Amino acid sequence: MSEGVDEAGWDVEPGDEIESIVQAVGRLLKVCREAAGMTVPELAEAMGYGEDMIRKIERGARIPRPEFLDKADTLLKAQGHLRAFMEDMRKARYPKKVRELAELEGRAIDVLLYSTLHIHGLLQTEEYARAMFGVHRPAHSPDVLEAGVAARTARQSIFERTPMPELSFVQEQVTLERPVGGAVVLRRQLEHLLEVAERPNVEFQVMPTGRWDHPGLNGPIELLRFADGTAIGRSDGAFNGRPIQDPRQLRVLELRYGIIRAQALPPEESLAFIEQALGEL
Template identity: 75%
Template structure:
């Protein structure tokens, strides 16, 4: 893991809408440090990081983690001025596409998701997600792997919302058998699926490989439905994979997903299937 990944954050993406905020926080950090009469080397030593890392944060090239700002506020006696930006930096840590998806998931009252290759991101354990990012080609840097994994885990806040949204997942049998990261990672992943399936607002179903009829042969389907009656959805096998929001296109995705759910194992049968898969590991 590269220096500063744990506490100091990640490099800001050029052109990101959060870049000006990150730069403003960096300038504020520098002002607070200088007002406290602390040099860069002294501050770096106190925070446990090199001078280069501190300078990157102060010039807005590095996104400080909320924990970093919390510690810095205490050390520099900034009276809460740095802590005031902790939530902004928590959001800035994640890629723009992830922030946008998390925002929509945060508004959704119902979510439908059929996965045919991988376990859905909201259902993944950190180890499973990390294994998936680590095997990407071309290879991602360790920094990027950690950032993407953390971003995916942050989206799981959807399970803690009140009122809870209705979540429906259908997973292909093969996604429960492919041992990304090794058998121990898969075991923990399957155990996690059983835990999630116990939630009252979650329906988890398995699509067996031996089904002779399958409405999901065209690829994954995802839909988010909102309180105002609008929705957005996408599918690999429809509309060139583009997100759609008009009622006619959404009706097609809704129809396909309904058929997939009908063809899959029931929720109770699916839990039994996962338990049996665990026994075979």
């Protein structure tokens, strides 16, 4: 069963590669607890968590929250040894697929993205992302929802990378008009898009709804190119929606994306469209 958002962390997915580091953190917690002369019940009471939760963390079955490690480090006088794993545990709580995607985006030098139904995750504000996760059915539990939001916003560190990757976004017009989360959330989202689009390495374009004769009607397209000349791509409307790396298949997606960019509004007109949409809210 899923735990609430006020619990110490998240369960480890069986077979996940992060299992070994979570187990190492658990062993370290146990060593620090024993060195401090505390029993599991005593630590649980001092930390404000259940005894079962502490035992699960110590045996590596539970991913501790960074805040848990911070508090435990102070309480057990661990001299920063537990705090040293806070960032690892922050990343570990994200689903495996999200971590893999973040790793790819972290290596890419060119990122080409076409979105059809909603604002792309790399462009979403926290409020917009929370609204998107909130409409999922069956509904996410609170901790899964918050972990999803945190993972999505964490991927946006791509905008702070050095050297900067080149980022191209094409959004269907409807994604800028659909009031996900309500008018206030949409307003903040559009304002955020204007801020992001001002970055020197970002090109943002809008595909008008009236443009029906372009190759993006079958679904979104994602293309990531890397410094070694390799690339990976995916499109719901090609190759059964699976990720592809074959150069011949990648050329198909590159051709489609090139046509989409050519038929979308130029960047200047796209920003003017967003400003107009803001004025109508």
